[in-house]
Amino acid sequence: xxxxxxxxxxxxxxxxxxxAVVTEVRQEIESVATYRLRLRDAEIARQYRFQPGQFNMxxxxxxxxxxxxxxxxxxNDGHDLWHTVxxxxxxxxxxxxxxxxxxxxVRGPFGTAWPLEACKQRDVVVMxxxxxxxxxRPMLYALMxxxxxxxxxxxxxxxxxxxxxxxxxxxxxxxAQGIEVExxxxxxxxxxxxxxxxxxxxxxxxxxxxxxxxxxxxxxxEIMMHFSAISxxxxxxxxxxxxxxxxxxxxxxxxxxGHCQWGPLFVCKDGPVFRYDRIRTLLKxxxx
Amino acid sequence: MTAxxxxxxxxxxxxxxxxxxxxxxxxxxxxxxYQIIGPRIEQGAIVYGxxxxxxxxxxxxxxxxxxxxxxxxxxDDDALFGYAVGPHSWKRFLFPPQLDMMxxxxxxxxxxxxxxxxxxxxxxxLGVRACELSAIEVQDRVFLNSTFPDEYYQQRRRDxxxxxxxxxxxxxxxxxxxxxxxxxxxxxxxxxLTELIDGYVVEVGSVQGATLIERLALPTxxxxxxxxxxxxxxxxxxxxxxxxxxxxxxxTLKQRLNHVHWDDVxxxxxSCANCTMVCPTCFCSSVEDVTMLVDQEVVRQRRWxxxxxxxxxxxxxxxxxxxxxxxxxQWLTHKLTTWVDQFGTSGCVGxxxxxxWCPVGIDLTKESVILCSEAGLxxxxxxxx
Amino acid sequence: MTECRPKLAVMKFASCDGxxxxxxxxxxxxxxxxxxxxxxxxxxxxxxxxxxxxDLTLVEGSITTREDRQRLTQLREDSKYLVTIGAxxxxxxxxxxxxxxxxxxxxxxxxxxxxxxxxxxTSTPIAAHVKVDFELRGCPVDxxxxxxxxxSLLAGHRPKTSTESVCQACKRRGNVxxxxxxxxxxxxxxxxxxxxxxxxAYDRGCYGCFGPTRQPNPKxxxxxxxxxxxxxxxxxxxxxxxxxxxxxxxTEGQRLWELAGVPKPLHASLHSDEEGAQE
Numbered sequence: 017x018x019x020x021x022x023x024x025x026x027x028x029x030x031x032x033x034x035x036a037v038v039t040e041v042r043q044e045i046e047s048v049a050t051y052r053l054r055l056r057d058a059e060i061a062r063q064y065r066f067q068p069g070q071f072n073m074x075x076x077x078x079x080x081x082x083x084x085x086x087x088x089x090x091x092n093d094g095h096d097l098w099h100t101v102x103x104x105x106x107x108x109x110x111x112x113x114x115x116x117x118x119x120x121x122v123r124g125p126f127g128t129a130w131p132l133e134a135c136k137q138r139d140v141v142v143m144x145x146x147x148x149x150x151x152x153r154p155m156l157y158a159l160m161x162x163x164x165x166x167x168x169x170x171x172x173x174x175x176x177x178x179x180x181x182x183x184x185x186x187x188x189x190x191x192a193q194g195i196e197v198e199x200x201x202x203x204x205x206x207x208x209x210x211x212x213x214x215x216x217x218x219x220x221x222x223x224x225x226x227x228x229x230x231x232x233x234x235x236x237x238e239i240m241m242h243f244s245a246i247s248x249x250x251x252x253x254x255x256x257x258x259x260x261x262x263x264x265x266x267x268x269x270x271x272x273x274g275h276c277q278w279g280p281l282f283v284c285k286d287g288p289v290f291r292y293d294r295i296r297t298l299l300k301x302x303x304x
Numbered sequence: 305m306t307a308x309x310x311x312x313x314x315x316x317x318x319x320x321x322x323x324x325x326x327x328x329x330x331x332x333x334x335x336x337x338y339q340i341i342g343p344r345i346e347q348g349a350i351v352y353g354x355x356x357x358x359x360x361x362x363x364x365x366x367x368x369x370x371x372x373x374x375x376x377x378x379x380d381d382d383a384l385f386g387y388a389v390g391p392h393s394w395k396r397f398l399f400p401p402q403l404d405m406m407x408x409x410x411x412x413x414x415x416x417x418x419x420x421x422x423x424x425x426x427x428x429x430l431g432v433r434a435c436e437l438s439a440i441e442v443q444d445r446v447f448l449n450s451t452f453p454d455e456y457y458q459q460r461r462r463d464x465x466x467x468x469x470x471x472x473x474x475x476x477x478x479x480x481x482x483x484x485x486x487x488x489x490x491x492x493x494x495x496x497l498t499e500l501i502d503g504y505v506v507e508v509g510s511v512q513g514a515t516l517i518e519r520l521a522l523p524t525x526x527x528x529x530x531x532x533x534x535x536x537x538x539x540x541x542x543x544x545x546x547x548x549x550x551x552x553x554x555x556t557l558k559q560r561l562n563h564v565h566w567d568d569v570x571x572x573x574x575s576c577a578n579c580t581m582v583c584p585t586c587f588c589s590s591v592e593d594v595t596m597l598v599d600q601e602v603v604r605q606r607r608w609x610x611x612x613x614x615x616x617x618x619x620x621x622x623x624x625x626x627x628x629x630x631x632x633x634q635w636l637t638h639k640l641t642t643w644v645d646q647f648g649t650s651g652c653v654g655x656x657x658x659x660x661w662c663p664v665g666i667d668l669t670k671e672s673v674i675l676c677s678e679a680g681l682x683x684x685x686x687x688x689x
Numbered sequence: 690m691t692e693c694r695p696k697l698a699v700m701k702f703a704s705c706d707g708x709x710x711x712x713x714x715x716x717x718x719x720x721x722x723x724x725x726x727x728x729x730x731x732x733x734x735x736x737x738x739x740x741x742x743x744d745l746t747l748v749e750g751s752i753t754t755r756e757d758r759q760r761l762t763q764l765r766e767d768s769k770y771l772v773t774i775g776a777x778x779x780x781x782x783x784x785x786x787x788x789x790x791x792x793x794x795x796x797x798x799x800x801x802x803x804x805x806x807x808x809x810x811t812s813t814p815i816a817a818h819v820k821v822d823f824e825l826r827g828c829p830v831d832x833x834x835x836x837x838x839x840x841s842l843l844a845g846h847r848p849k850t851s852t853e854s855v856c857q858a859c860k861r862r863g864n865v866x867x868x869x870x871x872x873x874x875x876x877x878x879x880x881x882x883x884x885x886x887x888x889x890a891y892d893r894g895c896y897g898c899f900g901p902t903r904q905p906n907p908k909x910x911x912x913x914x915x916x917x918x919x920x921x922x923x924x925x926x927x928x929x930x931x932x933x934x935x936x937x938x939x940t941e942g943q944r945l946w947e948l949a950g951v952p953k954p955l956h957a958s959l960h961s962d963e964e965g966a967q968e
Contacts, residue, residue, distance in 0.1 A: 030452040031405045031591075031604075032419040077408040077415050077602045078595050079846040104620045106847045113845050119414035265618050267590060270452035274588030274609070275616060277638065280645035285451065301561055303630040347865035347892060372913070374870045391865050401861035572909045575902075576878035577853065581860030595840040608861050613853050614903035628904060663856075663868045663878050664913040 030270050033075040033121025034060055036097070038114050045180050047103045048147065049112070050087060053122060055094035064094030067129035068154030069261060069289045073269050074099060074111060075121030082107035083266035083284075085151035086125065090158055097122070100150035100182070126269035128289045130155040131259055135231045139167040141222070143244045145174045145215050145236025149182045151261055151288075152235050160193045167229060170196040170222065174215035174240070177201055178208045198222075215240055216247035227252035233289075235261040242299050245292050258292035279304055319522040320529055321497070321504040326384070327358050330430075332519050338428035338465055341397055343385070349374055350390040352397075355430065362387060369475040369656065372665025385431055385499045388475035389655050393584035394429050394436055395443060398460045402607045405456075405591060410600035420603070422456055428465040432493065434486030435478075437468055438653040439584035441492055445647040446587045465512060468493035470533075471540040477656030479546035479669060485653040487540040498533040505533040548669045549676075550640075550650065556676040557641050561633065563681055565674045570629035572664055577610035579658035579666075580635065585651050586610070611635050636668060636675075695744035695843065697722075698730035700764055702750030702757045703784055703812060707829040708775035709733040709749055715832055725843055741767025745842055748821075751777040751784060751812045758809075758818060765819040772838060772848075773815045776828040776931050780900055783828075785812040785934035789943070789953040810956055812934070823848050828898040828931045831883045851882050852903050855895050859886035867894055874914050874927050879905035879937070900932040907941035921949035929953075 040052040055061035066072075071085045082105065088098025103112040114120060132155070140159060144152050159169050171190065175181040178201055187197050198218050200211035211218065215236065219225075230253050234244045241260045248258050264276035264283040276283040279298045281290075298304060321329060333340050334356065342355035343362050350362045361384040368375045369388065379386050404420040432440075440461075447457040471478075471487040480486030489496045494513030497504040505525050508514045525533075580586040590609040593602050609616060611634050617624035625631045643651030652668075659667045699709055713719070713734060722728075729739040746768035752758050765771060773779050781788065787795055792810040796803035815821055825838055834850050841848040851858075855877035859866070867873040867889050875894030877886065883899040901907070911924045925945035928938045939955065946953040 033406065033408075033417050035415055035417055037414070075417075076846070077410075077417075078593055078840065078844050080593055080849075081591075102620075106849055110846045117413070121408070121415070121417055263619055264624065265616070271450055272447065272452065272454055272587070273590065274611065275590070277611075277634070277642075279637075280642040282646070303625050303627065304561070304634070347867075348870040349865040351863070351865060372869055374866075391860075391870075392863065396863065401863070572906075574878040574906045574909055575854075575904060576856040578856045578860065578866065578878070581857060595837055595844075608857070610853070610857060613857070615852050628906065661866055661869055663866065663875075664909055 030123065031268075033073070033081075033123045034094075035119050036122045038116050038118045038120070039096070041114070041116060044100060044182055047112075048100060048182070049103075050098055050100045051111070051114070052088070053097045053099065053120070055097070055122060056119075058095075061094030064097075064125075066090055066097075066125035066154075068132065068158050069130035069151060070125040070127050071151070071266070071269075071288065072097070072099065072122050072124030073126070073266070074101075074107070075123065076107055076110040076114075077121065079110040080107045081121075081123075081267070082111070083126075083269065085261075085288075087150040087153045088157075089161075090154045091161070100147065100153075102147050123269065126266075126284055128285075128287055130158075130233050130261075130289055131231065131291075132158055134257075135159070135233075136165050137167065139226055139230040140169045141219065141225075141230055141232045141248075142169070142171045143173075143215055143219065143232060143234040143236070143241075144171070145240040146176065146180070147182065148234070148236030148240070148261070149173055152233065153183065155233060156190060156195065160190065160195065163194050168196070168226075169194065170198065172198050172200075172215055172218040172222070174200045174202070174218070174236070177203050178205060178210075214243065216243040219244065219247040219251060222251075225251055225253075228254075231257045231259070233259045238263070238299075245296075245299075255293040255296065256291060260290055260292060260295065261288045262290060262295070263288070317508075318525040318530060319506040319508070319517065320525040321506050321520070321522055323501075323503045325520065325522075326504075328520060330356065330358070332516055333428045333430070333465070333467075335519075336428070336465075336516055338426050340428045340430055341394075342430035343387070343390070345376065348376060350376070350387050352390070352392040352394065352429075352431075358384070361385075366473070367475060369477045369660045370665070371477070371659050371667045372662055374660050381501055383499055383501075385469045385497070386473065388471065388473065388478055389433055389436070389657060391582050391657065391661055393582065393655075393657070394432060394440060395584050395587075397425075397427055397429070398440070398464070399443065399447070399454075399457055399587065402605055403456060404603050405606050406604040408602045408604075422459045424463065425460060426463045426465075427460065428467060430467045430469075432466050432468045432489075433471055433655075434468070434489045435480040435483070435653040435655040436584055437466070437489055437492040438480075438483070438485035439655070440466070442585045442647065442649055442651060442653065443587060445649060446585075449647075465516070466493045466495075467513075468496040468509075470496060470498040470537050472499060472536040474540045474543035475656060475660070477546065477659045478544050478654065479548050479656060480654035481541060481544050482546070482548040482550055482669075483650060483652055483654035484550070487544070488537060498537060500529065500532055500536060503529075505529055546656065546669055548652070548654065548672065553640050553672045553676055554644060554650065555641075557637055557672060560675050560681070561637070563675050565671070566629045566633050568674075569632050569666065569671055570627065572666055573612075573628050573632045574664060575612045575614075575628040575631055576663065577612040578661050578663060580610040580612060581608060582657040582661040583639075584655060584657070585639075585653065588616070611638070636672065639668075640672065694725065694727040696729040696739075696742070697726040698741070698743040698746040698764075698768070699728075699733065700730065700746060700748050701732065702748070702761065702778070702815075703753040704750030704775065704777040704782065706733060706749070708778075708827070711774075711829045711832055711835060712747070715836065718836055722839060726839075743768050745770045745772065745839070748773045748778050748815055749775055751781045751814060752809070752818055753784065753812045754808050761815065761818055770822050770842060771815075771819070772823045772825060772842075773821050774825045774830045774835065776826065776898060776900065777812075778815045779824045779826055780932045781812045781814050781934035783931050783933070786929060787812060788934055788956050789929065789939075789946075790956075792956070814934070825850065826881055826899040827883050828896075831885070834883055853882045854878055854902050855880045855882050855884070855886050855889075855899070858882040858884075859889050862886050862890060864889045867892060872917055874919050874923065876910070876927060879907045879910055894927075896930055897928070897938065898931050900935045901937040905937050907937055908944070911941060911945055921945050922951070925949060925951075925953075
């Protein structure tokens with residue numbers, strides 16, 4: 017099983033944000049940027065640890081908090097935390113206005129992690145849609161860091177259009193480090209010679225898949241993850257080898273405020289990463 | 305918690321507090337450094353607030369309750385605790401409706417952020433019913449048995465004294481017997497009283513309670529008074545008419561997520577959140593910024609929130625539960641079933657507040673019977689949780 | 690330095706000035722606001738009135754005359770950010786009751802020389818005519834919400850006000866429900882919070898000053914009130930009050946008028962633009 021968040025080192029009071037300084041803003045695609053943050057308190061920064069798949073609550077004073085996954089390497093401590101943010105709401109629109117040197121608050125890390133241990137010596141299919149690649153990037157970095165400990169690693173990534181493919185310049189580096197990358201878009205332009213269609217189609221067609229040897233990790237719109245899981249099952253991958261990262265309204269991130277409840281689960285602490293067999297029935301219920 | 309041998313000895317002997325001595329009892333609590341919170345009449349109901357003198361209590365008053373209806377009525381005696389439960393619950397004090405959690409101060413171009421210190425308050429809760437003891441125990445599981453215990457709750461809970469009162473009557477909305485949460489107070493109190501016309505049988509539940517009551521040097525209760533107390537307590541059990549088939553609902557409701565009756569309830573439900581506000585176990589909250597304009601200071605304040613609120617389940621694509629039907633379904637299935645998965649106990653203690661204080665009188669004991677029935681199932685194969 | 694401060698305008702259409710007074714009543718905060726913004730146009734506060742453009746315009750009042758409609762179009766062009774303040778600007782106000790009656794009849798009933806009066810037949814919210822960036826509800830608006838809006842905009846955040854019901858604020862405050870304990874008609878369960886549940890705190894039912902909540906269920910509430918033997922007319926008048934023209938209150942109010950045998954057809958569309966301002 018994946019490790020609980022309690023195993024990570026949390027120096028901070030769960031309700032109180034730590035001040036972080038923006039050290040770099042990298043514009044990714046339209047309305048998406050990656051922020052590199054340094055926790056101001058050096059001791060807390062030194063103790064800060066997270067696992068791929070976990071998230072932080074980012075806080076803009078006067079505006080509010082938003083749950084944002086880690087998108088950077090998990091070897092980093094609190095001196096260099098990466099968060100890829102899409103500007104879609106009140107808080108993230110305010111994050112969009114931050115510049116290098118500005119302050120924001122950070123609480124975390126929270127939630128469950130991708131199942132790195134379960135992936136050891138096995139093939140890994142990483143399936144992402146849109147910004148869903150961001151929470152999976154720390155996982156990819158971790159796989160690359162100990163590449164020989166894992167079998168075949170495939171990234172199946174989909175975006176709306178070729179221009180909205182996240183981290184395009186990194187994809188070739190990843191390929192060079194032994195990751196097979198397959199891309200697809202919903203709508204192609206004249207230049208695009210690649211796949212057109214949804215991400216699960218890429219798995220349907222993936223050659224030389226060894227179902228009993230494979231773990232699937234997926235993050236993206238709920239509907240995309242749902243169909244990715246169905247595709248994996250059709251390919252003979254067991255339910256216990258499929259992992260999804262869910263989005264709900266995370267507020268306290270400690271299972272105390274109730275907002276992110278999903279049936280019997282609190283997505284903030286029981287998730288966001290769930291094994292498919294634990295949530296299969298929940299995925300089928302509308303507006304649960 | 306297991307009682308120490310000392311506690312067991314204390315608990316074995318019930319004491320007798322004469323009605324005339326009740327003020328002295330209050331004085332002892334006050335001298336112990338406690339702020340006494342007990343029943344008092346406000347706005348036509350018995351609520352919980354500061355009480356210091358016997359006259360502050362709802363002397364000779366009772367409550368009459370029905371779905372969507374609450375009335376104060378005069379009793380024909382001078383009982384202080386001759387009512388069931390009102391619109392308030394003790395969560396108001398342990399988990400305050402609004403509480404400052406964190407403060408950010410602008411320093412130059414940046415910010416400093418610090419916790420708002422936990423304020424120490426020492427409450428003596430006087431008049432806690434058996435269902436309310438259960439409710440406190442339920443909230444203990446939520447706020448304390450957590451990876452991140454809530455230290456604001458923890459402090460208040462640790463420093464408060466609980467003086468329970470055994471019910472000697474029940475309201476028409478009570479169903480604690482169905483939820484195995486009353487009406488007899490069993491554990492979780494420092495002292496427990498059973499009110500009789502001339503005084504109180506006092507049971508001691510903790511060393512803390514024993515130490516306090518010792519100062520009054522009360523006599524041991526006589527057998528005849530003990531018997532009268534038992535008769536009075538039995539009266540409450542006999543008056544309870546309302547039933548909820550706890551185990552059946554717990555196992556069945558999860559299989560009924562597509563029942564047509566959810567629509568029927570949604571047509572009546574106001575999604576106003578009253579049931580969740582009066583519920584002694586509901587724990588949902590939101591933390592929001594309170595802006596001080598350009599005064600360079602922002603406070604983050606936690607407030608009671610509710611799963612009935614339109615924005616409550618908001619994600620980037622809009623609210624997950626975007627209709628009253630799904631919000632009511634969330635509340636009821638959580639309260640009666642998934643709560644057990646989360647915390648090992650039902651979220652309902654059978655106090656009946658959500659029935660009384662629903663402005664349109666929606667009654668979960670009735671609705672759950674219909675929702676658990678086979679009739680009205682959308683599909684024979686409903687999605688289970 | 691003065692030039693850097695954002696320009697604030699406070700404009701009035703058909704209204705009682707109560708919302709502007711809320712701004713003036715913010716004694717402690719007003720000086721801070723005045724330091725943070727340049728108050729360019731606020732007739733209630735100063736006779737020095739600068740022309741646009743404005744960075745933030747607070748608009749009070751509804752549109753009831755042809756001239757006001759023209760003035761509003763210009764104001765929108767002059768304003769970077771336009772916020773309506775109060776029930777009149779947001780739902781047409783109490784004067785929108787005329788949308789459910791005969792304009793001519795009202796004119797004849799009220800004025801000795803109705804021919805001197807030139808108004809539109811309807812009272813309509815600002816958003817029926819121009820794009821509104823944020824709507825602040827209330828009769829009058831709440832000081833804290835107004836402050837939150839101004840502070841957010843100054844800091845560059847999108848403002849946010851709660852969409853919870855009055856009941857939620859009412860219970861947090863510790864009030865006892867006046868519907869349940871005192872059989873009082875109260876719009877709290879279908880009304881958006883913002884006032885801090887003042888009326889129920891003083892043993893009065895909610896008048897619905899802040900307009901309908903998201904997905905309100907006024908029919909269930911009025912069915913209940915009718916069962917509690919409140920008359921159809923009283924119940925209709927409860928909904929057709931300060932926010933009569935807010936769609937959910939308008940529709941349920943009309944159903945009740947019909948039940949009472951006094952149908953009140955609407956003289957303006959509830960949703961669209963131009964018909965909403967017919968003459």
